Amino acid sequence: MGAALQDDQFDAVIVGAGFAGLYMLHTLREHGFTARAFEVAGDVGGTWYWNRYPGARCDVESLEYSYSFSPELEQEWEWTERYAGQPEILRYAQHVADRFDLRRDIRFDTRVQSAVFDDATTGWTITTRDHDGNERATHSQFLIMAVGCLSSTNLPEFPGRDSFAGASYHTGTWPHEGVDFTGKRVAVIGTGSSAVQSIPVMAEQAAHLTVFQRTATYTVPAHNRPLGPDEVAEVKANYRALRAANRQMSGGFGAWFPRGDGSAAEADPAERDADFEARWNVGGFTYLGGYSDFLLNAASNETAAEFVRHKIAATVHDPETAALLMPSHVIGCKRLCFDSGYYETFNRPNVSLVDVSRQPIEEITPTGVRVGGVDYEVDDIVYATGFDAMTGSLLKINARGPAVSLQEAWEAGPRTYLGLAVHGLPNMFTISGPGSPSVLTNMITSIEQHVEWIGECLIQLRARGLRRIEATEAAQDAWVDYVNMVADMTLFPTCNSWYLGANVPGKTRVFMPLPGFPPYAEQCAAVAANDYEGFALA
Numbered sequence: 001m002g003a004a005l006q007d008d009q010f011d012a013v014i015v016g017a018g019f020a021g022l023y024m025l026h027t028l029r030e031h032g033f034t035a036r037a038f039e040v041a042g043d044v045g046g047t048w049y050w051n052r053y054p055g056a057r058c059d060v061e062s063l064e065y066s067y068s069f070s071p072e073l074e075q076e077w078e079w080t081e082r083y084a085g086q087p088e089i090l091r092y093a094q095h096v097a098d099r100f101d102l103r104r105d106i107r108f109d110t111r112v113q114s115a116v117f118d119d120a121t122t123g124w125t126i127t128t129r130d131h132d133g134n135e136r137a138t139h140s141q142f143l144i145m146a147v148g149c150l151s152s153t154n155l156p157e158f159p160g161r162d163s164f165a166g167a168s169y170h171t172g173t174w175p176h177e178g179v180d181f182t183g184k185r186v187a188v189i190g191t192g193s194s195a196v197q198s199i200p201v202m203a204e205q206a207a208h209l210t211v212f213q214r215t216a217t218y219t220v221p222a223h224n225r226p227l228g229p230d231e232v233a234e235v236k237a238n239y240r241a242l243r244a245a246n247r248q249m250s251g252g253f254g255a256w257f258p259r260g261d262g263s264a265a266e267a268d269p270a271e272r273d274a275d276f277e278a279r280w281n282v283g284g285f286t287y288l289g290g291y292s293d294f295l296l297n298a299a300s301n302e303t304a305a306e307f308v309r310h311k312i313a314a315t316v317h318d319p320e321t322a323a324l325l326m327p328s329h330v331i332g333c334k335r336l337c338f339d340s341g342y343y344e345t346f347n348r349p350n351v352s353l354v355d356v357s358r359q360p361i362e363e364i365t366p367t368g369v370r371v372g373g374v375d376y377e378v379d380d381i382v383y384a385t386g387f388d389a390m391t392g393s394l395l396k397i398n399a400r401g402p403a404v405s406l407q408e409a410w411e412a413g414p415r416t417y418l419g420l421a422v423h424g425l426p427n428m429f430t431i432s433g434p435g436s437p438s439v440l441t442n443m444i445t446s447i448e449q450h451v452e453w454i455g456e457c458l459i460q461l462r463a464r465g466l467r468r469i470e471a472t473e474a475a476q477d478a479w480v481d482y483v484n485m486v487a488d489m490t491l492f493p494t495c496n497s498w499y500l501g502a503n504v505p506g507k508t509r510v511f512m513p514l515p516g517f518p519p520y521a522e523q524c525a526a527v528a529a530n531d532y533e534g535f536a537l538a
């Protein structure tokens, strides 16, 4: 491995050049492996390349949502806001690519179409197609999927969708030149994180904005603001300690928030409300940090949910609209949202809310959206309808092992060992795959842990002259049972979230991520220390 390889032959092929692909490429090169990354986009950045909708920014604070692997990088990069906006995060990804000279090993505008493992050569043949339609085969020993968890858009098959005469957009594939909604009547379908961020911004431009809501959403103020030089200096002076502390947090971030313990249901109501109020005023993920049982105990959860409903009632002037905006499901069981003026936006005279929970969207007509026989005429439609999360992009690649394809292996839902490997697909790794904490964490913390584990694994294989690694079926079965058991101890499976695949019609209902980052990272380390227990090495 690592030497005298032809131009189309690499130790590893990496699919994707977002934060996972970039760090994987850097790590492999540092360890002396040859690697090539393929990226369907025209540049690096992954999710931050595509999601350019108005108001797009990260919900994890910028000083934490950044790589920790290079102390020099974290010292030299200057974040300007508490929550970085999409353009700034994209510039950061571009800076990383340039600083570590990664671009020369990335082929942009190139889609990986298929990957076939051949036991005779113990390697993968990867077929790619570039934007001119040229197909090319590349060979590698390892295949590393860095395709992102939220990269395959979900565009519901509404009858008549293609008949719409105006412009349609999906938040996840937003035009790079931006969209001017001035004077337009705009429909927004969906009220998840992307909608919550974009609705207040679009409402300022549009002549009228009609929001089609299937499930009301819990959102907490983000309280975004510019970062002051003193707070940045303080974090930079203590960055190593903060990163280490974050790796001990269940979400891989937030070690600097004050955390409470105990049960919200058993707390003194006045003290509990004071705690909610204080956290509401700090904003962001702090909100659910006051007690430790919000996702374990329905009564505790209800206290946090009810507090948000009171805030909605106090904010939204029209009682009917306020009632529609009040969610009834478990708070946090769908991804909590963070906003800059979301509920307030429904007080604007140019914004209206249409409930599509009981009467779904019937049809998209040439002039708008039809619900319950009523036509809402609009000029533009924004689909904020989310993603075929965690499995969508993996399954789009036709990956085939010696006896089974990924599609066949996951026919009844995703099955992995550690969220890192799939039985039947040797020498393939998935970064932040289903069965790992991934989307329940600060993605960059999870990505770094996976990349470092894979890098070390390849070093060990090389040192021992081994060429093949495959998760055993027994280890995978046990891991799937374990993930299900952990999920079933929580309230996560109680609502129709994308974590469960419930947002995509026909998708198997399986809770895909694994709650709890620190124990998971320890399990991965123990597997490696125990001679890659659960993997067959050859």
Ligand code: N01
Binding pocket: 056, 057, 058, 059, 060, 150, 156, 171, 189, 190, 191, 192, 193, 194, 195, 197, 212, 213, 214, 215, 335, 356, 361, 384, 385, 386, 387, 439, 496, 498, 502, 503
């Ligand atoms: O997508 P979503 P998103 N008819 O799936 C609705 C991350 N993220 O792009 O809830 C009508 O959350 C759907 O309704 P329902 C974050 O992890 C991060 O907003 O399924 N409505 C829902 O309201 C987030 O969770 C950040 O009933 C339909 C909406 O569309 C994830 O990405 C920013 C429908 C989809 O919401 C996805 O967020 C943005 C239909 N047929 C996103 N189908 C930051 O950190 C779907 N919906 C910055």
